Amino acid sequence: MNPISSEKSSTFYSYRWLALAVILLPTLLISLNTYMIQIALPSIQNDLHISFSHAQLLFSGYSVGLATALIIGGKLGDIYGRKKILWIGVLFFTLTAFLGGILSSPLLLVGIRFVQGLAAALIQPQVLSTIQEIFPPREKNLAFGLYGAVIGVAFTFGLILGGLLVQWNIFNGGWRTVFFFNVPIGMLVLLLLPFIPESTDKKSNHIDWMGSILLMVIIFLLIYPLSEVQQQGWQTWIFSCLLLSFVVLILFIYLERFKQKLQQSPLVDLSLFKHRPFVFGICSVLAIYLSMFAFFFILSYFLQYGLKYDTGETSLVFLPIGIGFFVTSIISSKIINKYGFIVLKMGALCMSMCTFLLVFFLWMEQYNLLRTDAIILLFVYGLGLGLATTPLANAILGNIPKIHMGVAAGLFTTFMYLANSLAVAGISILFSYYLGTSLESASLLNYIHAFTISLIVIGLFSMIAYMILSLYHKMILRIKIKQQ
Numbered sequence: 391m392n393p394i395s396s397e398k399s400s401t402f403y404s405y406r407w408l409a410l411a412v413i414l415l416p417t418l419l420i421s422l423n424t425y426m427i428q429i430a431l432p433s434i435q436n437d438l439h440i441s442f443s444h445a446q447l448l449f450s451g452y453s454v455g456l457a458t459a460l461i462i463g464g465k466l467g468d469i470y471g472r473k474k475i476l477w478i479g480v481l482f483f484t485l486t487a488f489l490g491g492i493l494s495s496p497l498l499l500v501g502i503r504f505v506q507g508l509a510a511a512l513i514q515p516q517v518l519s520t521i522q523e524i525f526p527p528r529e530k531n532l533a534f535g536l537y538g539a540v541i542g543v544a545f546t547f548g549l550i551l552g553g554l555l556v557q558w559n560i561f562n563g564g565w566r567t568v569f570f571f572n573v574p575i576g577m578l579v580l581l582l583l584p585f586i587p588e589s590t591d592k593k594s595n596h597i598d599w600m601g602s603i604l605l606m607v608i609i610f611l612l613i614y615p616l617s618e619v620q621q622q623g624w625q626t627w628i629f630s631c632l633l634l635s636f637v638v639l640i641l642f643i644y645l646e647r648f649k650q651k652l653q654q655s656p657l658v659d660l661s662l663f664k665h666r667p668f669v670f671g672i673c674s675v676l677a678i679y680l681s682m683f684a685f686f687f688i689l690s691y692f693l694q695y696g697l698k699y700d701t702g703e704t705s706l707v708f709l710p711i712g713i714g715f716f717v718t719s720i721i722s723s724k725i726i727n728k729y730g731f732i733v734l735k736m737g738a739l740c741m742s743m744c745t746f747l748l749v750f751f752l753w754m755e756q757y758n759l760l761r762t763d764a765i766i767l768l769f770v771y772g773l774g775l776g777l778a779t780t781p782l783a784n785a786i787l788g789n790i791p792k793i794h795m796g797v798a799a800g801l802f803t804t805f806m807y808l809a810n811s812l813a814v815a816g817i818s819i820l821f822s823y824y825l826g827t828s829l830e831s832a833s834l835l836n837y838i839h840a841f842t843i844s845l846i847v848i849g850l851f852s853m854i855a856y857m858i859l860s861l862y863h864k865m866i867l868r869i870k871i872k873q874q
Contacts, residue, residue: 405585406524406525406529408585409520409524409585409586409587410521410524410525410533410536412579412582412583412585412586413476413516413517413520413521413586414517414536414537414540415575415578415579415582416476416479416480416483416513416517416579417513417514417517417537417540417541417544418540418543418544418575419480419483419513419572419575419576419579420483420510420513420514421540421541421544421545421548422544422547422548422551422571422572423452423487423506423510423548423572424452424544424548425544425545425548425549425552425686426548426549426551426552426555426568426571427448427449427452427552427568428449428549428552428686428687428690429549429552429553429556429690429701429704429705429708430552430553430555430556430565430568430701431445431448431449431690431691432445432690432691432694432695433556433564433565433694433701434448434565435829437564437565438494438496438499440496441621442620442621442818442822442828442829443617443618443619443620443621443818444496444500446617446814446815446818447500447614447617448496448499448500448503449503449687449814450613450617450810450811450814450815451500451501451503451504451507452503452504452506452507452510453507453807453808453810453811453814454504454507454609454610454613454807454811455503455504455505455506455507455508455509455510455511456507456508456510456511456514456807457507457609457804457805457807457808457810457811458508458511458602458605458606458609458610459507459508459511459512459602459606460511460514460515460800460803460804460807461602461605461657461658461797461800461801461804462511462597462598462599462602462657463475463479463511463512463513463514463515463516464515464516464519464800465597465598465657466512466597467512467515467516467519468519468590468591469590469591469597470590471588471589471590472516472519472520472523472588472589472590473516473520473583473586473587473588473589474588475512475516476512476513476516476517476520476583476586477580477583478512479509479510479511479512479513479516480509480513480576480579480580480583481509481576481580482505482506482508482509482512483506483509483510483513483572483576484572484573484576484577484580486502486503486505486506486509487506487569487570487571487572487573487576488569488570488573489502490502490503490506490566490569491563491566491567491569491570491573492566514803515800517537518537518799519589520586520587520589521533521534521537523589524586524587524589535723538719538780539719539720541719542715542716542719542720542776542780543716545712545715545716545719546709546712546713546715546716547712549686549705549708549709549711549712550705550706550708550709550712551571551705552568552701552705553701553702553703553704553705553708554701554702554705555567555568555571556568556701557700557701557702557705596654596655597655598646598649598654598655598656598657600645601642601645601646601649601656601657601658602657604638604641604642604645605642605657607635607638608635608638608639608642609808609811611631611632611634611635611638612631612632612635612812613811613812613815614631615627615628615631615632616628616632616812616815616816616819617814617815617818619815619819620818620819620822620823643660646658646659646660647660658797658801659797662790662797662798662801665790665791666865667786667789667862667865667866667869668786668789668790668798670858670861670862670865671785671786671789671802671862672786672801672802672805673858674738674782674786674855674858674859674862675782675786675802675805675806675809676805676808676809676812677738677851677852677854677855677858678738678741678778678779678782678809678851678852678855679779679805679806679809679810679813680809680812680813680816680851681741681742681745681813681848681849681851681852681855682741682775682779682813683809683810683813683814684813684814684816684817684844684847684848684851685745685845685848686708687813687814687817687818688817688818688821688841688844688848689707689708690704690708691821691829692837692841693707693759695829695832695837696832696834696837696838696841697757697759697834697837703760706760707759707760707768708768710765710766710768710769710772711768711769711771711772711775712772713769713772714768714769714770714771714772714773714774714775714776715772715773715775715776716772716776717772717773717776718737718772718773718774718775718776718777718780719776719780722776722777722780722781723781725777726781726785731785731859731863731866732863733777733781734777734778734781734782734785734859735856735859735860735863736774736777737773737774737775737776737777737778737779738774738778738852738853738855738856738859739774739852739853739856740770740771740773740774740777740778741771741774741775741778741849741852741855742849742850742852742853742855742856743849744767744768744770744771744774745771745845745848745849745852746845746846746849747767748764748767748845749842749845749846749849751763751764751767752838752841752842752845753842757834757838778855783799783802786798786802786862787799787802789866789869817844817847817848820840820843820844820847821840821841821843821844822840823840824839824840824843824844825837825839825840826840
């Protein structure tokens with residue numbers, strides 16, 4: 391099939407809906423992977439006899455790989471062809487899934503998860519760019535709506551499927567079936583990719599490799615030492631790494647400004663951060679996703695270690711959250727068209743209130759989270775989560791000048807996955823500190839105490855997200871009034 395240039399917009403791919411069905415499969419693949427591993431993580435920790443900090447690295451290593459390579463992944467697709475880079479990404483994702491299922495070395499498994507994150511970073515930008523390329527304006531809303539629905543399905547069923555696969559113990563594989571599950575899907579995608587057209591962007595001809603390496607170093611120096619705090623304490627080398635990450639950040643900013651002056655296509659156009667609404671929008675992304683990922687991570691451990699739930703029961707606890715999220719992810723566009731930006735604010739507020747109500751349940755010694763009232767509460771949390779997150783990208787990116795749209799979209803997703811890594815590292819430190827002992831020797835009261843404190847902090851982050859979104863809303867309204 392002939393490559394489609396981004397400059398050519400008068401004609402569109404004839405079999406675009408078939409192509410959409412194909413490219414939504416890798417979206418389902420990487421989204422399912424994120425949530426299935428989250429439920430299986432305590433089982434992996436038990437089986438491999440690894441520490442809480444190493445289990446945390448196993449989970450966040452994937453997000454670090456994704457966050458560091460998303461922007462460069464988009465650039466590679468623009469220059470060398472999106473279908474070609476998508477094929478490479480799916481191939482490596484499938485290979486790493488297979489290797490993850492057969493490895494028993496914790497260190498190698500963390501490395502494989504990082505490489506899998508890099509592979510996912512090659513996939514995601516190509517999917518979004520291809521949808522943007524092959525659909526006419528009148529069909530893009532439906533196409534992107536289906537993209538969001540697939541993520542909603544992955545969220546809903548990934549949390550459940552991860553637990554069930556471990557519990558079913560197919561071929562005596564245990565948690566390894568979570569990795570192997572990705573292999574046939576990946577192979578199917580590789581067979582179907584010829585049905586999508588190739589496309590490039592003639593304007594993209596330079597890759598900022600040095601900027602990409604510096605960004606990777608910054609995130610590594612930030613996440614790795616934080617993951618070691620609960621095991622080694624606040625030692626000198628940890629503070630040194632955190633300080634060094636700040637130094638490398640300054641070097642990164644200097645390099646990007648220098649490249650911008652020379653018009654050499656920097657990795658990040660820093661002039662975008664002069665756009666105040668975007669800065670507030672990115673802060674809201676960090677706050678919401680810090681709250682969400684921290685809640686999911688620590689809830690899974692509390693259920694399986696504290697309440698001794700098996701993976702099947704853990705999946706049932708997550709089920710109402712997933713259903714609530716799926717419902718609002720489907721109808722959020724209609725709701726926001728009717729009621730406006732207030733929907734996002736109410737979603738964040740709902741997340742916060744539900745988290746604090748869960749704290750109240752624990753104070754009342756109601757620990758069974760499979761009760762009817764707890765299920766309703768978690769369902770409402772899922773509704774709020776869907777309202778706060780599903781329309782967030784469109785709400786923030788819709789107010790960005792077109793010249794900055796590509797970089798802004800890349801930064802949005804990068805900060806989302808960075809929040810994932812920071813949330814896991816931060817909440818693990820807090821949870822371990824208030825637990826006061828190891829996961830294996832802690833009593834139920836220890837777990838309830840640590841989980842309660844963690845929930846309070848998580849609820850505060852959701853409240854901060856609500857406040858930031860309120861300020862962002864006022865800022866956008868002022869700008870619109872001035873433009874009239």
